[in-house]
Structures are given as structure tokens and as C-alpha cells.
Amino acid sequence: MTQHAHTWTIPLTLALLGVVLLVGGLGLLPTVLAVLLTGIYVVYSFLRSRRRDEDRPISNLMALFPGHLLLLFAISTLDAPDTLASLWAIIPAATIAYDWIARQTTLPTRRRVSILLGLYAILWADVIVLLERTIAVKRGLTRGEELLAAVAFGLAGSLFIGLGIYRHWLTVKE
Numbered sequence: 616m617t618q619h620a621h622t623w624t625i626p627l628t629l630a631l632l633g634v635v636l637l638v639g640g641l642g643l644l645p646t647v648l649a650v651l652l653t654g655i656y657v658v659y660s661f662l663r664s665r666r667r668d669e670d671r672p673i674s675n676l677m678a679l680f681p682g683h684l685l686l687l688f689a690i691s692t693l694d695a696p697d698t699l700a701s702l703w704a705i706i707p708a709a710t711i712a713y714d715w716i717a718r719q720t721t722l723p724t725r726r727r728v729s730i731l732l733g734l735y736a737i738l739w740a741d742v743i744v745l746l747e748r749t750i751a752v753k754r755g756l757t758r759g760e761e762l763l764a765a766v767a768f769g770l771a772g773s774l775f776i777g778l779g780i781y782r783h784w785l786t787v788k789e
Contacts, residue, residue: 624681625657631684639691645700649687652707656680659711672717673731673786674779676710676738683707686742689749699745706745709738732783736776743772 632653636646660677683706690699713734716727747768751761 624678625660627681628653628657628660628684631681631688635684635688635691639688639700640693640696641691641700642697645691645697645703648701648704652704653684656707656711659714663714672714673728673783674713674735676735677714680707680710683710683742686745686749689753690745693749693752699748702741703745705741706738709734709741713738728783728786732780735779735783739776739779740772743768743775 632649635641635649641649656677663677683703686706687700687703690696690703693699713731716722716730716734719727722730747764750756751764754760756764
């Protein structure tokens with residue numbers, strides 16, 4: 616992350632968290648998780664922006680975090696958001712872990728990429744499931760419609776994750 620990018624992403628992230636907390640209806644546990652993990656993300660982003668690393672992650676997942684907060688916002692507007700909002704906590708944890716592992720030059724490349732593959736798949740599977748469940752609940756889909764939505768999201772998500780995994784493996788071979 617460049618110093619320039621740092622100047623607007625951290626305030627944007629904090630503003631989005633504020634909107635989630637003020638407008639959404641999160642319970643205590645998801646609120647604590649969102650504040651804690653967003654705080655860790657902000658501190659990690661700040662510290663990372665002060666270093667000049669040569670090794671860059673295969674995917675820049677850190678830049679997507681404000682969008683992940685928008686997903687939390689959508690979840691927080693549900694009638695009973697706490698379960699899905701608590702599962703959202705996987706996203707910032709996996710995002711930070713992915714970025715940190717990607718920059719660990721002491722790990723052998725294959726081991727590092729294997730860990731990155733797992734984190735990448737976990738993160739995006741979580742995003743896809745949370746997005747599907749949020750849409751299904753918000754729209755009040757019938758059981759049959761929920762099944763169709765789950766299949767559609769599952770197929771599209773599997774393709775997306777599969778292509779990401781393929782991209783990671785291509786990087787190892789370079």
C-alpha cells in the first residue's frame with residue numbers, strides 16, 4: 616500500500632465501520648468482533664504502509680476490506696444479523712493473515728502458496744456464503760428459491776475461487 620493510498624483507505628474504513636455500528640443492529644459479540652478486527656486491520660495497514668516490501672501478495676485482498684465492510688453493513692440490516700455478522704469476522708482475519716503470510720520470505724515458496732491458497736479459498740467462500748444468505752434472508756426467498764440461489768452462488772463462487780487458486784499455482788511455477 617502506498618502512502619497515498621493509505622491516506623484515504625483508513626479514514627474510509629473507519630467511516631464505514633461507524634456507519635455499520637450506527638445504522639446496523641448488531642449485538643455485543645459481532646460489534647466487538649467488528650471493532651477489534653477493523654482496528655487490527657487499520658493498525659496492520661498503517662504499519663505495512665511504512666515498509667517498502669519487494670514481495671507483494673498474489674492478490675491484494677487488503678484493498679478490498681472497505682467492500683467487505685459494506686457486506687457487514689448489509690448483514691447488520693437484517694432482522695437477526697448476529698450469526699452471519701459473527702461469521703463475517705473470518706473475512707478480516709483471513710485478509711490480514713493472507714497479506715502477512717504473502718510477505719514472509721523465510722517460508723519456502725510452495726509452503727507459503729499452499730497456505731495462501733487455503734486462506735484465499737476460506738475468505739472467498741465466506742464472502743460468497745454470507746452474500747447468498749444475506750440476499751436470501753433480505754428478499755424473503757422461499758425454500759425453492761433459496762436452493763436455486765445457493766446453487767447459483769455455489770457454482771459462480773466455485774468458478775471464482777477455482778480461477779483464483781489456478782492463478783496462485785501459476786505464480787508458483789514462474
